[in-house]
Amino acid sequence: MGSNSTEVVSKKGTGLWLCLYFKQLPVEIFSRGGPAAGTPVVVTTRQRILYSNQAAKDAGIRIGSSTDTAYTLSSEIVSFERNEEKEFSALSHLAQWAYQFTPGVSIKAPHSLVLDIKGCLKLFAGLENLKSQMREKLPELGYTANIGVYSTPLAALCFAEGLAEGSAEADSSKALQSLPITCLRADEKIIESLGQLGIRDIGGLLELPMDGLSRRYGVFFADYLQRLIGEKPDPQKFISEIPRFFSDITFLSDVTNIQSLMFPVKRLLSELCHFLLARQLCINQMTFKLSHRSHEPKSFSIYLANPENDEGMFLALTQLQLDKITDMPEVDNLCLIANTFYPADSVSGDLFHSMHLRGQAHNKTDPGHASRLLNMFRARLGPQTCFGLSLANDHRPEKAWKSVRLNQKNYWFPDNEKEANPRPLYLLNVPQELKTTDHLPYIGGQLELIRGPERIDFGWWDGNDSARDYYIGRHQCGALYWVFFEASSSNWYLHGIFS
Amino acid sequence: MSRHRPPPEELLPEALSPEKLSLEALSLEELSPEELSPEQLWQRAGLWRASSIDCNFTKGVPTGFKVLDEHLPGHGWPADGVTELLHEQYGIGELRLLTPALAHLSQEQNRWLLWVSPPYIPYPPALLNAGIDLTSVLIVKPKTTGDTLWVLEKALSSKSCSAVLAWPGNINAKQIRRLQVASKKGNSWSILFRPGSAAQHASPAELRIQLFAASSPHTSTSINLKILKRRGGWATGMINLHFSDKLNQVAPDFQAPVTDFCEQPLFKIDGRSNGLKLH
Numbered sequence: 001m002g003s004n005s006t007e008v009v010s011k012k013g014t015g016l017w018l019c020l021y022f023k024q025l026p027v028e029i030f031s032r033g034g035p036a037a038g039t040p041v042v043v044t045t046r047q048r049i050l051y052s053n054q055a056a057k058d059a060g061i062r063i064g065s066s067t068d069t070a071y072t073l074s075s076e077i078v079s080f081e082r083n084e085e086k087e088f089s090a091l092s093h094l095a096q097w098a099y100q101f102t103p104g105v106s107i108k109a110p111h112s113l114v115l116d117i118k119g120c121l122k123l124f125a126g127l128e129n130l131k132s133q134m135r136e137k138l139p140e141l142g143y144t145a146n147i148g149v150y151s152t153p154l155a156a157l158c159f160a161e162g163l164a165e166g167s168a169e170a171d172s173s174k175a176l177q178s179l180p181i182t183c184l185r186a187d188e189k190i191i192e193s194l195g196q197l198g199i200r201d202i203g204g205l206l207e208l209p210m211d212g213l214s215r216r217y218g219v220f221f222a223d224y225l226q227r228l229i230g231e232k233p234d235p236q237k238f239i240s241e242i243p244r245f246f247s248d249i250t251f252l253s254d255v256t257n258i259q260s261l262m263f264p265v266k267r268l269l270s271e272l273c274h275f276l277l278a279r280q281l282c283i284n285q286m287t288f289k290l291s292h293r294s295h296e297p298k299s300f301s302i303y304l305a306n307p308e309n310d311e312g313m314f315l316a317l318t319q320l321q322l323d324k325i326t327d328m329p330e331v332d333n334l335c336l337i338a339n340t341f342y343p344a345d346s347v348s349g350d351l352f353h354s355m356h357l358r359g360q361a362h363n364k365t366d367p368g369h370a371s372r373l374l375n376m377f378r379a380r381l382g383p384q385t386c387f388g389l390s391l392a393n394d395h396r397p398e399k400a401w402k403s404v405r406l407n408q409k410n411y412w413f414p415d416n417e418k419e420a421n422p423r424p425l426y427l428l429n430v431p432q433e434l435k436t437t438d439h440l441p442y443i444g445g446q447l448e449l450i451r452g453p454e455r456i457d458f459g460w461w462d463g464n465d466s467a468r469d470y471y472i473g474r475h476q477c478g479a480l481y482w483v484f485f486e487a488s489s490s491n492w493y494l495h496g497i498f499s
Numbered sequence: 500m501s502r503h504r505p506p507p508e509e510l511l512p513e514a515l516s517p518e519k520l521s522l523e524a525l526s527l528e529e530l531s532p533e534e535l536s537p538e539q540l541w542q543r544a545g546l547w548r549a550s551s552i553d554c555n556f557t558k559g560v561p562t563g564f565k566v567l568d569e570h571l572p573g574h575g576w577p578a579d580g581v582t583e584l585l586h587e588q589y590g591i592g593e594l595r596l597l598t599p600a601l602a603h604l605s606q607e608q609n610r611w612l613l614w615v616s617p618p619y620i621p622y623p624p625a626l627l628n629a630g631i632d633l634t635s636v637l638i639v640k641p642k643t644t645g646d647t648l649w650v651l652e653k654a655l656s657s658k659s660c661s662a663v664l665a666w667p668g669n670i671n672a673k674q675i676r677r678l679q680v681a682s683k684k685g686n687s688w689s690i691l692f693r694p695g696s697a698a699q700h701a702s703p704a705e706l707r708i709q710l711f712a713a714s715s716p717h718t719s720t721s722i723n724l725k726i727l728k729r730r731g732g733w734a735t736g737m738i739n740l741h742f743s744d745k746l747n748q749v750a751p752d753f754q755a756p757v758t759d760f761c762e763q764p765l766f767k768i769d770g771r772s773n774g775l776k777l778h
């Protein structure tokens with residue numbers, strides 16, 4: 001049936017659409033994580049039961065009866081007021097979930113999703129396989145859905161919504177014609193009126209001339225029918241994915257040894273990496289939160305030099321962070337959050353990668369290596385302890401440089417030529433005042449001035465006037481120092497070492 | 500060679516052809532050992548002399564000093580081993596000795612030049628003047644000795660550093676041995692700056708050089724060094740290297756610097772230390 005139907009559909013139309021109809025969504029949003037299975041759950045509006053689960057049906061509760069009747073029939077019944085907002089948010093979540101199958105996911109309120117599956121059939125090895133994957137995964141989330149497939153989105157919707165739960169799904173065009181007209185998403189008056197005309201199924205409706213239908217029931221209905229059968233294009237509004245990762249693990253018993261958290265951490269990270277891979281994203285920051293009911297929660301973040309998606313590295317960095325935690329005696333919940341995402345660089349691997357690099361293995365290294373090292377340093381030593389050096393646009397020696405976070409765009413290079421005057425390889429953070437003997441600076445021994453002076457003037461623009469004469473001084477032991485004489489204070493200072 | 504029958508003049512250009520060589524070898528074989536010169540004997544016996552360090556060492560990083568290159572195995576700094584530089588004072592040229600090689604590495608290789616807790620800021624304008632690509636420079640300042648050693652070992656074995664410069668303070672032979680192994684694994688050059696007193700203790704470092712200050716009459720400064728340990732050779736005597744820095748420009752007027760406008764009385768204090776000491 002499966003392959004046959006696919007054939008029919010792809011021959012007929014250009015697209016292939018799959019509709020997921022969450023018939024029980026209003027009940028399931030309450031029952032999936034809430035009361036135990038087997039408890040009758042009903043959803044009501046103004047004391048009338050709108051939806052019920054299987055257990056409630058088994059207890060004899062009918063849709064449309066009053067809450068009082070329901071309570072009479074079963075004392076265990078759990079009743080919820082219908083919450084359409086929550087239904088829609090659940091539906092949006094399901095849309096995000098469905099994103100794993102195809103990028104074309106469209107929400108059809110109130111309870112359906114339409115997926116463009118034309119492009120992903122090959123990836124999931126056929127329609128039947130895709131459907132069975134969905135049927136397997138949905139109950140894990142606590143939802144059930146009817147699946148309808150057709151070459152137009154509206155017809156797929158009709159199939160999914162029109163079929164009773166559990167019945168076989170029909171996909172062929174003949175099946176569309178045999179669908180009752182009540183499946184159509186049209187005004188109830190039109191459906192009623194069509195019923196009075198003696199039309200029972202869509203096949204009968206389509207036999208009528210389109211002009212007549214348009215005149216009698218309006219352009220919109222005719223347009224709807226044309227989109228339904230694929231005679232008119234029916235562009236869909238697809239959801240755009242909002243990436244946000246949150247996942248947590250609650251332990252049944254308290255974890256007292258921090259090291260034994262590595263296994264759940266590995267699980268969370270692997271989940272995160274799959275999440276990132278599916279979306280072709282990278283992260284450069286993630287946060288772990290350890291909590292326990294009787295302690296303050298503790299969280300730690302992992303920062304990466306560059307956005308990455310590398311489970312092994314994440315794990316190593318987390319290990320380094322966990323090693324540092326000493327003040328968390330027990331943990332009963334662990335969660336991982338990632339909010340900021342970057343698009344992944346699509347670097348295509350080289351088929352002859354290893355052979356190509358063998359000759360110059362040490363000249364060109366994988367840039368990932370370098371940032372991995374940096375990430376490890378940052379994780380263990382803290383982000384402030386690793387930095388790079390750059391020039392700064394200032395002629396004052398102490399401000400002619402800056403430490404930079406290692407990012408290419410932070411570096412500044414002058415446009416003109418290099419500094420002509422010699423500069424020492426070591427600079428003191430703060431110039432050190434020197435004693436003098438015979439008008440010459442003294443550092444445990446007299447300095448012989450062997451080069452200079454180089455006048456550096458600054459501060460005249462803001463009143464902090466300072467003029468410095470820089471000299472290279474040779475100590476009697478042979479070392480070369482960069483010293484300056486400050487005219488305003490008449491002091492000698494040591495500012496650098498020609499090491 | 501004098502006893503050997505000289506080949507006819509016209510055959511000389513073809514002397515390198517295989518037939519000629521085999522003839523030559525054959526005639527050498529025929530001679531008795533007493534008839535051979537020492538050079539021929541060495542060739543014949545396949546002897547290796549400790550004085551010739553031109554054996555199969557992996558090519559080192561060019562030091563930028565011809566004199567030093569000649570003394571080092573592989574004609575350069577070991578690209579994958581620990582080099583110890585022992586010196587007492589800062590400022591005698593211990594970094595200027597390395598800058599040509601560091602510049603070479605930073606330009607040739609797309610790897611970090613890692614500085615682990617340098618005593619002062621490596622001044623970027625000076626690094627740039629020396630030809631070092633600043634984007635490859637990475638400074639790490641671990642707080643404890645344990646962290647320093649961890650950083651060194653990880654960096655050396657990670658394959659992502661071309662050179663790692665470190666001022667490790669107290670470090671023992673066992674730890675240097677681990678760094679040497681890590682250097683080999685990651686193909687990184689590790690440079691340890693240690694106090695001169697460390698020369699008295701044995702070290703598993705591949706190359707150990709003691710540095711001494713030198714005064715130079717030229718415009719450029721110089722440094723004296725003694726190779727204490729190297730592969731394929733003995734320790735050397737004092738070697739003098741000239742830098743091309745032109746720091747030394749003694750002009751007559753420097754003897755009396757411009758301090759006329761200094762009205763305050765200048766006082767003299769005896770300093771006990773002798774320069775800025777290492778450690």
